[in-house]
Amino acid sequence: MSVLVYVENTAGEFKKSVFEVVSYAKAIAGLLNTDLTAISIGTVDPSNLNLLGQYGASKILNVNSDQLKSFVSHSYASVIASAAKSENSAVVILSNSFSGKGLAPRVAAKLEAAFAPGAVALPEISGNNLIVKRVAFSSKAFAFTELKAANKVLSLTPNSFELKVDQVQPEIIDFDPQLTNDLNTIIKDIVRSTDKVSLADAEIVVSGGRGLKGPENWGLIEELADALGAATACSKPISDAGWRPHEEHVGQTGISVQPNLYIAIGISGAIQHLAGVSASKTIVVINKDPEAPFFKVADYGIVGDAFEVVPQLIAAIKSYKAG
C-alpha cells in the first residue's frame, strides 16, 4: 500500500500547485506510515519528473501513451484508477485545479472511494477513516468530511498547503495501462488567453472593480500586477461589461482564489464577490468610500481615490523591489 498522487503537467512542466499537492500527499503518507507514489500522464522530461523527488515522491509512474496526448477526463481517470489498483493505493490525491475537478470524481467513482473535494488542511485520522477539512457554503464555512470507505480520494485546494522539501531519489517506472474505455471526446482546439501568471496559481492577485470607471484605466491594475508579479482579476460587472475576459472574474459565479495577497481596488465587497476571495491570506482594500463593506474583511485598507493611490503604490513597490 502507498499513497498515490496525480501530478498534472502543463506543456511538460510542473507548476507550483503540483509540488504543493506532492508535499500534501507526502505528509498524508507520513501519517499513514507509508510511501508516496506519483503518477504523471503525458510527455514529461525525466529531469522534470525527478523534481518530484524533492518533495518526497519515491516512485513515479510515467504514462506516455499516444492515446493520452491530451486531457480527457474519463480516460485519465481510468489510468489513475488502474494505477491505484496496481499500487494497492487506498488513498489517491489530486489537485483541485480545473482538470482535477473533472478527474477526481471519476477516479473516486471508479474506486468506489469516499471523496473529499477541495481539502484545505491535513486530514485527521480516525480509526480507518480520514476527516478532511474542506470549504463549504461558498467560503462562508468549513465542513469536516469523514471519509468512511476503504478507498479515499482527496483533492487539494491550490495555495492551501506549504511546500515541504523532503528529498528522495525517485524511481521512475514506465506504466502502461490497458485502455479499454474509448468514449468519444475529441479536443478540437486549445486557446490559452496569455502566458501571464494564471489566476488559480497566483500567489498575489490584483483585482479591479467598477471603481476603475472603464477598461481604458486597466493599465493601472496591470502595472501594479506587473510590479508585484501578480495575476489580475476583476469583479463580475467588469467581465459582464466586457472590460475584461470572463475567466478573470472572481467570486461565487467566477473562480475562487486564495492567494497569499489579494488587493481589491474599487470593489465594494458584495457577498458574492467575497465568496471567491475571502480565503485569501492577506487582503488589501483600496476604496474611496470608507463605508465600503470590503473594509470589514480586509487586513489593510487605504481610503482614497484609486487614480491617486495606485500610482503611488506602484512607485512604492518599485522602490521596495529595487532596494
Place this chain on the structure above:
Amino acid sequence: MKILVCISSVPDTTTKITFTNDNAQFNSTGVQFIVNPYDEIALARAIELSEGGKGTVTVINVGEAETDPTIRKALATGADDAVRVNAKPRDAWFVAHQIAKYAKENNFDLILTGRESIDYNGTQVAGFVGELMNIPSVSIAKKIEVQDQTALVDREVEGGKEVLSISLPCIIGVAEGVAESRIPNMRGIMSARTKPLQVIEAVEVAELSSVTKFETPQPRGEVTLIAANEPEKLVELLHSKSHVI
C-alpha cells in the same frame, strides 16, 4: 432531443450561515432556499436548445417535499416536466446514483448540472454520474452548442479554454457564461401549476462519507488603515508583518 437538468435547492446567496447541534448541523431555520444559480443557467441553456420544437426539458431534484417550490420555479421558468426523487440528498454520491438510475431508464441525449452547488461546493455530481453511466463528462463548461449527435463544449482550463467535441449522450457541468438565467413570467407561473411533477422513490446507496462538523472561518482582526499618501507604509507591513511580499 431529450435534455435532463439536475437542480439542487440551496440557501440564498446572501444568507448568513449558522449551525446547530454543537456545529454538527446546518441551521435551516428561516433560510430562504433558491435554485442553485448555476443550475438556473443550465436550465436556461436547456430551454434555448429545446425551443421551437427541437426537444424537451425535464428537471430532476433529489430532495424531500420541501423542495417542491424550487422545482415549481424551474417548471415556471420553462421546463416541460419534473421528477423529484423523494429522499434527503445525503451526499453527492447518493444524489448521483439517483440521477444516473433515472437517466439510464429514460434515455436522455444531454444531461446538464451546475458546475457546483453553492452549499457543499463539490463539483462532484457530473463526474460521478458520467462514471456511473459510462458516458463522457465535462465538469466546468463555458459554452455549449449541439449539432446532430455532438456537443461542442468550451471547457475551462487554467488561463484559457479547450474546445471539445463530444458525442451524445454526455453530462456537462454548466458555468457562468453558458446562458443568461431566466426569470419566470406570469404565464410560466400559471402553467407550472399543471405541469407534471412525478415523485419517485430513491434507491439505496451505501454512505461513503458524512460531515462530522462545521466551522466558521476565524474573523480577521480589525482592518489596519493606512493614509492614502503613505503607500510605502503598506509595502513595509506587507513585507515585515504579513510576509507576503
